[in-house]
Amino acid sequence: MIPISHFLTLGAVLFLIGAAGVLMRRNAIIILLSIELMLNAVNVTLIGFSRQWADLSGQVFAIFVIAVAACEAAVGLAILISLNRDKTIMNVDEVNLLKW
Amino acid sequence: MYEIEETKSEIQTKTVTGADELVVNMGPQHPSTHGVLRVILHLDGETVTDLDCDIGYLHRGTEKIGENITYSMFIPYTDRLDYIAAPSNNLAWVTAVEKFFDWEIPIRANYIRSMVGEFSRIASHLLWLATHALDIGAMTVFLWCFREREMVLDLFETAFGGRLTVNAFRLGGLEQDVPAKFLTLAQEFIDIFPSRIQDYETLLTNNRIWLQRTRGVGVISGEDAVDFGLSGPLLRASGVNYDLRRAKPYAAYPYLDFVVPTGENGDIYDRYIVRIEELRQSVKIIQQCLEQLPDGPVSCKTPRTIKPPVGEIYHSIENPKGEFGFYIVSDGSETPYRVRIRPPSFVNLAALKKLCVGGLLADVVAVIGSIDIVLGECDR
Amino acid sequence: MELPFFYLFSAGIVITSLFMITRSNVIHAALLLVLSFFFLAGLFVLAGAEFLAAVQVLIYSGGIMVLYLFSIMLMNVQVAVRIRQWHRQRFFAILIVLILGFEIWSVLGKGVFPAMKVWPWKLGATPGNVEALGSVLYTKFVFPFEVVSILLLAAMIGAIVLAKKRIDS
């Protein structure tokens, strides 16, 4: 039996790695990938709780999270492609048109 | 020399493009450019936005060679132009040179010339159908066509000794009469060939995928086709009824009865239909030739050295691929002063850009197949 | 028996994730993330969520990550490898991440975890898992399910509008 604390710790570590990736990298695709990682960290905790309480709600919510991740990937990549097409920008700190 | 350099650099600068455009170099080593054609494609995704043809990889200076050898020595060189249908090229050259003189070509020779010309049309169209179908992905047609083409090449071998480059005709007629075996083999061939054409049609003509791939693709209107100087099945598929066998009959064609098939839409499908119908008409012509073939000599009396009078001449015949002509300037000596070849592939290829731009990458392959080019005559 | 596998998969996930956020080549990063998702799928099987593991592989790896690779191939990656990789705010970011980690650690460390309940399904044995998940998904959670489908539709339209080429250019 795997204790719930293991799942929670793993989820926390993954979330931190993902957060570090989002905050520290310039490359927009890596940032999107890191966000995927953070969403998966949430999934790990959801699955852990689902197992802990023998309740399927956790798994259902994990499915919802995957669906949201798909939306995020689609929209994020669409934004990136349109940026890349117009200005060949790959880095987030170059997207500064709204800055004053 | 300077100009050549400049065109080269132009092609190279054009390959530097924006973010969306992908430049693909199709050829000279590519399975569906039918030899060594190089096409520089500018793709937006899969759509072709621009296209450049780079030819000349098979340039052998045939025209220049023609200036340095005698008229009869040039006949084997014409074999190497449209090597798919070598006898047809021989026919174009010998009839062109014969135009300088007022020789009486024996009727038997003319009939055999027409017959062999039609056989070479069959050979060429079979190879075209085989490779065109393979380009679009139907691989069985490829081997079936080669089965029949092999029979045609066997016929050439029986008659002339050569299979691909036959050196079939001589100035003034034939070198010698065709053997009797040739005539029986020819009869055998045209007996079975119509059913074989039916086989190809079973696989392709009403095939839904074939229709989708060919209908409405690579369209050129009749007027545009005339403006581009297209000829052959390409022109006739656009609805222009122009066939040199009818317009300016040569050999035995004035005595033969055949239909010139034309298309309506000028798309790849119509070219396919026109060529398939031409195969049938060729069978009909050969049948008539075999029935009407008179006895008699196959060559007229020609001088030992052939020295045409001073002057110039243009003569063209209907090759399988279109109007194949020779422009010869004679200075009265044993060798021509200038030989200029009018190759159908070269002229037809000029329309490639018009046919392809706006289409998809896969259509380029289909269009190149439907134009039916042979780089041997295109690059000369 | 489960615990060693848990450690194996966890180590795999953490290591691939760490590699993922440090790669300069985005294709490598994406492929490493795929690898990490496989480990994650293994973890889900351990936790009795086989269906979710298959969904993870099918949707995440086979769908979303292919979409990423597809998009990356449309962009010019070679240039991006050579330039500066890290954001200016990286030291500040490390600080924030450390603070966040400390907070999670302090909460987790103080938490009291109850003993495991007896898990009603045995691994890979009963067919009830998928059926039960399906019935929960379509009864209790049918409203969120519909909301998610609308979200997907909106995202699809948004993505098409954003990525579509401008007609005038």
Place this chain on the structure above:
Amino acid sequence: MNIATEALIAFIKIAVVLLVVSLVVAYLTYLERKIIAHIQMRMGPMRVGWHGLLQPIADGLKLFLKEDIIPSKSDKVVFVLAPIMVLVPAFVVYSVLPFSENFYITQVNIGLFLILAISSLGVFGVVMAGWASNSKYSLLGALRSAAQMLSYEIFLGFALIGPLMLAGSLNMQKIVEAQSGGWFVFSQPLAFIVFFIAALAETNRVPFDLPEAETELVSGFHTEYSGMKFAFFFLAEYANIMVVSTVGITLFFGGWMGIPGIPLPGFVWFVLKLATMIFVFIWLRATLPRYRYDQLMRVGWKFMFPLVLINIFLTGLIKYLFL
């Protein structure tokens, strides 16, 4: 039975299946060459062994001994990984396929879903190969194939939902057993048609072989591959044909279950059905031309997708009303 014996039995089963499948896949290439050759009025391989029976082994040996070329501008790690990524999922799927009543490696309650999930990974290898080769033809082939495989995976999965609703289980063995009253191909003809077309597209077979269209893209994503790596792609293609054929006969033709009245072992029925299915695949290759990219997508999204949705709806309705 303790864990060690169980593990040993599982290992032996895996080894047997792996060896047999690799051999069958190798001989599938021979079969394809022979069948197509006879359709095209020629003999096919005749030189190596009796009627060329040893040809696959000779081919394998040749590819194995060939120089392994890695283009200098390629991404070497990804380039090497790609063929493995293509081949491994094709073989992993065999772990849940039922070969006969009691011969299978394992049965899991998400069997079919696992097959779909694992085989969806094949597209990775293709995309990786296309990108790592650093060649435009390969990239175009990979882009085509990514779009094609992603789209047709959807139709493939949706087509399987109809039979699944009738079977009421994802377990492959249970699906077979559910067909004792009648094969699902009779109750789900629409689903079978869509499944078959999608399977052709999934395995990059004619008329959907655009990703590797020799005459347009010079073999597409594996243009730059040679030697053993090329052999991997080649084997993966045939292994995938086997997989989709097996899934097809399991879901629509009753798997190892025979026609009542003819006493044959389940495995023989399985092999017979598999051979028929594969013959149809090869037959199509010899007959049909290739679709164009936009036509492929149009066929998929405008024809097959509505069809399969209608099928799911009708199946649900009928099941709700009458069963």
